[in-house]
Amino acid sequence: MIPNPIYILAIESSCDDTAAAVLENNTVLSNVVAGQAIHEQYGGVVPELASRAHQQNIVPVIDAALKKANITKSQLSAIAFTQGPGLMGSLLVGSSFAKSMAQALHIPIIGVNHMHAHILAHFIDEEGFDKPEFPFLALTISGGHTQIVKVISFFDLEIIGETTDDAVGEAFDKSAKILGLPYPGGPLVDKYAQLGNPKAYKFTKPRIPNLDFSFSGLKTQILYFIQNNIKLNANFIEENRNDICASIQNIIIEILMEKLKLAVKQTGITQVAIGGGVSANSGIRNAIKESEAKLGWKTFIPKFEYTTDNAAMIGIVGYHKFLENKFNDISVVSSARIPF
Known part of the structure; x- marks a missing residue:
């Protein structure tokens, strides 16, 4: 039986932004993004530094997303995360956290293709956007x-x-x-x-x-x-x-x-x-x-905040996958290159 409402916690960590969002069905309750200024001095993203920064940011970002959405962990229906494509080290931080948290809460996990999410971002319920x-x-x-x-x-x-x-x-x-x-x-x-x-x-x-x-x-x-x-x-x-x-x-x-x-x-x-x-x-x-x-x-x-890397777009794919019972088990593997 599908719960109503469905609460999806979404995690995006494909590159150098650590992001978390909470969706109630197809409506965004929170969308938090932490950038990584450290890469500016190198003129581009340094993968090893990116994964380290994700490790530092992921807990406070998820905590902020839950607080802003004004819901508790026990209300979550599932956790969606970016499975790929992206930087492998960065992806592993998000997927590992999603798996651990989902197991602790006894809720399903949903792997999401980052590019699929950019397309389905148009289906977030947002006033003024068709x-x-x-x-x-x-x-x-x-x-x-x-x-x-x-x-x-x-x-x-x-x-x-x-x-x-x-x-x-x-x-x-x-x-x-x-x-x-x-x-x-x-x-x-x-x-x-x-x-x-x-x-x-x-x-x-x-x-x-x-x-x-x-x-x-x-x-x-x-x-x-x-x-x-x-x-x-x-x-x-x-x-x-x-x-x-x-x-x-x-x-x-x-x-x-x-x-x-x-x-x-x-x-x-x-x-x-x-x-x-x-x-x-x-x-x-x-x-x-x-x-x-x-x-x-x-x-x-799309709304400007849903164009760059963000977790709300991961969450909308997670919501539609939830409706179709398209869940992953704990063995799901992240991939730097992943087909649609």
């Missing part, structure tokens, strides 16, 4: 993934396009590093891009067939562009930062939208949702919204 209807297309864009997914139902998903090399988030961050911007650089590129001319500098789009993406060539192109211009003017970046960022962001948006338009044409599906950390980018959000008026799409953009 939920997509099946089938729809999901553009999932993050530091590690770039995918177009055909979503038939909550658990019937098909990747119809993905990156052949680097993810779009990495393209943003590496471009920022080339420009001398601190980590994480993607949000800073977005910030400066809003002040610049997106047509100031022209970059060429990679010729990748069908619905797949490639960003490694673009990164190399940006590197050579900056190096060549610095030879002519040592202050080139400083004097043109806004225009450079705007031009980089513009070409990335063009690449994403070109593939998305092709996916809509091939599938006939005009409901389009975006998710993943890079969906926080203002230029991408604007391009998606403009497609509603220009192309007749129905678009869905």
Whole structure:
């Protein structure tokens, strides 16, 4: 018999954010995230340091999530956790804690695919945000993934396009590093891009067939562009930062939208949702919204706090898995690479 309400404690620890959330059915009662500033000095996430920080953060974060939700551990129906993909050491901290706590409370555990969660984040019950209807297309864009997914139902998903090399988030961050911007650089590129001319500098789009993406060539192109211009003017970046960022962001948006338009044409599906950390980018959000008026799409953009890594999105997958009795036993294994 399915309890009502269902209380899901969700844990997310795939990279460098330790997060916990409590959901009552499909409503978020709390969503707590602890970041890790230590990686800034290294210009990227250091896996060993990330796992150590998760060990320090996980107990206070879960405690804060339960207190904010105003429920006790005994009220929990299940614990959902990120099974993968992600950094192995980080994933193990979350999964080990979830297993131990679930055993102590005699409640089930639910392993969740991180990318699946980015897609189902749209089904969190949030005032002012519509939920997509099946089938729809999901553009999932993050530091590690770039995918177009055909979503038939909550658990019937098909990747119809993905990156052949680097993810779009990495393209943003590496471009920022080339420009001398601190980590994480993607949000800073977005910030400066809003002040610049997106047509100031022209970059060429990679010729990748069908619905797949490639960003490694673009990164190399940006590197050579900056190096060549610095030879002519040592202050080139400083004097043109806004225009450079705007031009980089513009070409990335063009690449994403070109593939998305092709996916809509091939599938006939005009409901389009975006998710993943890079969906926080203002230029991408604007391009998606403009497609509603220009192309007749129905678009869905998640609440900002559900775009970057968070536990609420893990919890919504956990809730729908709970309804279907899709539980895991204690032998469930975390994996740095895990298919849908």
